[in-house]
Amino acid sequence: QKEVEQNSGPLSVPEGAIASLNCTYSDRGSQSFFWYRQYSGKSPELIMSIYSNGDKEDGRFTAQLNKASQYVSLLIRDSQPSDSATYLCAVNGNSGYALNFGKGTSLLVTP
Amino acid sequence: EAQVTQNPRYLITVTGKKLTVTCSQNMNHEYMSWYRQDPGLGLRQIYYSMNVEVTDKGDVPEGYKVSRKEKRNFPLILESPSPNQTSLYFCASSLSLAGTGELFFGEGSRLTVL
Numbered sequence: 001q002k003e004v005e006q007n008s009g010p011l012s013v014p015e016g017a018i019a020s021l022n023c024t025y026s027d028r029g030s031q032s033f034f035w036y037r038q039y040s041g042k043s044p045e046l047i048m049s050i051y052s053n054g055d056k057e058d059g060r061f062t063a064q065l066n067k068a069s070q071y072v073s074l075l076i077r078d079s080q081p082s083d084s085a086t087y088l089c090a091v092n093g094n095s096g097y098a099l100n101f102g103k104g105t106s107l108l109v110t111p
Numbered sequence: 112e113a114q115v116t117q118n119p120r121y122l123i124t125v126t127g128k129k130l131t132v133t134c135s136q137n138m139n140h141e142y143m144s145w146y147r148q149d150p151g152l153g154l155r156q157i158y159y160s161m162n163v164e165v166t167d168k169g170d171v172p173e174g175y176k177v178s179r180k181e182k183r184n185f186p187l188i189l190e191s192p193s194p195n196q197t198s199l200y201f202c203a204s205s206l207s208l209a210g211t212g213e214l215f216f217g218e219g220s221r222l223t224v225l
Binding site for chain 1: 144146151152153154155156159169201213214216217218219
């Protein structure tokens, strides 16, 4: 069983702060890593993808990958109330035919 | 508009009454997949399809069937629904044959089995 682990939260941060979301995975052969955002009652939408070790920045979002530690993180700078959602970490394993999702971390950004 | 369309969006049914949840995508995607989402359990894959006539089981396939006769459609069939199949179901598609690319999700189908 390929495991993707996330803290369920809720993670509460004040508006303007940095939110840090973490994810670990068990399949050492995993190749591709994704962060999806899901608003309550809505479907998940992709916000970041990362494939190699290091940092990848896109606007206020930075994804970080450390394959040796089997660890992926998402940083959200200047957090806004509209960032309040559940963030799902997804990992594509060796087979390449399935995305395994973590259970998600609930983020609450307070004004 | 590029989209994944699921129907019905909401359904209440009774144990044992066969039902089909349809899924259609207009993006010419090779890869399609069904997930169910339950509180505390997250998104779990039911079945996926890499191309027409090619399907395979995900993590929780018991009680479900799928077919992929056309590239755009990937229906989910519950032959004899049971209350433990009460869930929120998502269909998703991806351009990449290996499913490594972005997954586009439908709006979800909330199913209640009494």
